[in-house]
Amino acid sequence: SYVLTQPPSVSVAPGQTARITCGGNNIGSKIVHWYQQKPGQAPVVVVYDDSGRPSGIPERFSGSNSGNPATLTITRVEAGDEADYYCQVWDTPSEHVIFGGGTKLTVL
Amino acid sequence: QVQLVASGGGVVQPGRSLRLSCAASGFTFSSYALHWVRQAPGKGLEWVAVVSYDGTKQYDADSVKGRVTVSRDNSKRTVYLQMNSLRPEDTAVYSCASGRDSYGSAFFEHWGQGTLVTVSS
Numbered sequence: 410s411y412v413l414t415q416p417p418s419v420s421v422a423p424g425q426t427a428r429i430t431c432g433g434n435n436i437g438s439k440i441v442h443w444y445q446q447k448p449g450q451a452p453v454v455v456v457y458d459d460s461g462r463p464s465g466i467p468e469r470f471s472g473s474n475s476g477n478p479a480t481l482t483i484t485r486v487e488a489g490d491e492a493d494y495y496c497q498v499w500d501t502p503s504e505h506v507i508f509g510g511g512t513k514l515t516v517l
Numbered sequence: 518q519v520q521l522v523a524s525g526g527g528v529v530q531p532g533r534s535l536r537l538s539c540a541a542s543g544f545t546f547s548s549y550a551l552h553w554v555r556q557a558p559g560k561g562l563e564w565v566a567v568v569s570y571d572g573t574k575q576y577d578a579d580s581v582k583g584r585v586t587v588s589r590d591n592s593k594r595t596v597y598l599q600m601n602s603l604r605p606e607d608t609a610v611y612s613c614a615s616g617r618d619s620y621g622s623a624f625f626e627h628w629g630q631g632t633l634v635t636v637s638s
Contacts, residue, residue: 410579442624442625444562444625446562451612451628451629451630451631452562452625452628453628454624454625454626457617457623457624458624493561495561495562497562497624497625499621499622499623501622504576505564505576505578505579506552506564506567506578506621507564508561508562508563508564509561510561511561511562
C-alpha cells in the first residue's frame, strides 16, 4: 500500500523557517493535506489541497507539492508552533486514507 | 460550534467486541463523510475507516479489515464503529472526524477528542 515518509523531528530557532517534508511515490500526482497536533489536543488542518490555508491559520503556514517531496513551510517560527505535524493523502487505488508517520517540530 | 463526541471505549479482553459511537452537532451531518482515526499511546495517527454521507460506501484500513464495520444513522447524527476480534495492538484513542466531502477523499475538517480503547487480558 501507499507509504508517506516524514522525518521524525525537525528543530528550528524562533524566527527562522521550518520545512517539513512528506515523501511518497509520485506524490505530485496526489493531493496532500497537513495537520498540526499539540499534546492532548485533536489535530487541526493547517494546509489542505497541497497549498490551501484554512481560515484562522496564519499566513506563515504554506504548502507545496510540485514533486517529491511535498513540503510544509512555516516561516517566522514561534514557540506556539511546537507540535507534531502529519501529512495525509487519499490513495485512490486502495481507497485508503494514508497518514505520514508525523514530524515533531521543536522550537529551540 | 462543531462538536464530535466519541464514546464507548473501555478495557476489553482480546478477542472480544466493542462498539464505539460518535455524536455530531453543529454542521450538516448528513452531507459529509465520517472517518474513524486512532492513535496508539505515543504514536502517530492511523486511519481506521470511513463511511460515506449516506452510509452506502465504507472503506477500512488493512490493519482492521474484516474486523470492523463502520455505519451511521443520519437521523441521530451519529456514526458507529463496530470492532470485533480485538487485539492488543488495537489499543488506542479512537476519534471521529468529518471529511470535507461526501465520500471520504478530502481532508479532515473537524475532529473530536476521542475515546480510549484498551485491549488487555
